[in-house]
Every structure is written in C-alpha cells, then in structure tokens.
Amino acid sequence: MKVKFIIGDQTTEVVAEEGRTLLDLALIAQLTPPYSCMEGRCGTCEALIEEGKTSQDVEGARIVRTCQAVPWSDYVVVNYNKKSSS
Numbered sequence: 001m002k003v004k005f006i007i008g009d010q011t012t013e014v015v016a017e018e019g020r021t022l023l024d025l026a027l028i029a030q031l032t033p034p035y036s037c038m039e040g041r042c043g044t045c046e047a048l049i050e051e052g053k054t055s056q057d058v059e060g061a062r063i064v065r066t067c068q069a070v071p072w073s074d075y076v077v078v079n080y081n082k083k084s085s086s
Contacts, residue, residue, distance in 0.1 A: 001071055001073075002016060002075050003025055004051075004077045005025075005029070005078050006077070007031055007080045014026075014029045020070065021066060022054065022070070023035055033047070033080050035066070038067045040068040045067045046065055047066050047079055047082075048062055048063055048078075048082040049069075049079075050062075052074075052076030054071055054073075055068070055072055066080075
C-alpha cells in the first residue's frame with residue numbers, strides 16, 4: 001500500500017505501514033504536515049483525499065482528519081493544500 005502526500009510544493013510517496021494513520025505516515029517520512037492535537041478535535045490536520053479510500057470515508061466525504069484516517073486502499077493521495085473538493 002502506498003500513500004502520496006502533497007504538502008505545499010512538495011510531493012512525496014511513501015510505503016504505508018499497516019494500521020498507521022495518514023498523519024503518522026507523513027511524520028515518519030519526516031514530512032511537515034499541519035497538525036496540532038493529534039486527537040481529531042482541532043481539525044488542523046484536515047486534508048483532501050484525491051484518490052483512494054480511508055477509514056474516515058463517510059458518504060463520499062473527501063475531507064478527513066489525517067490524525068484519525070487510516071488508508072484502506074492500495075493507493076491514497078492526500079492533499080494538504082486543499083481543504084475542499086471545489
């Protein structure tokens with residue numbers, strides 16, 4: 001399973017360790033995603049899922065809190081630059 005992160009002008013693809021949240025994966029890869037509480041309360045880590053499925057997919061919602069979302073598909077694209085799909 002792979003996750004592609006888009007943060008600012010940087011795009012990085014990482015191999016996902018099973019059970020890790022998207023935020024954990026980004027931090028392990030030494031990326032600099034926005035985050036604060038790491039408990040799903042503040043919303044600082046919200047990002048747009050451009051491709052793939054995560055544990056936070058609810059009725060087609062594409063904005064997830066990456067500190068809570070775990071990748072569920074073989075390939076996930078996470079864009080921290082976009083907070084909405086419009």
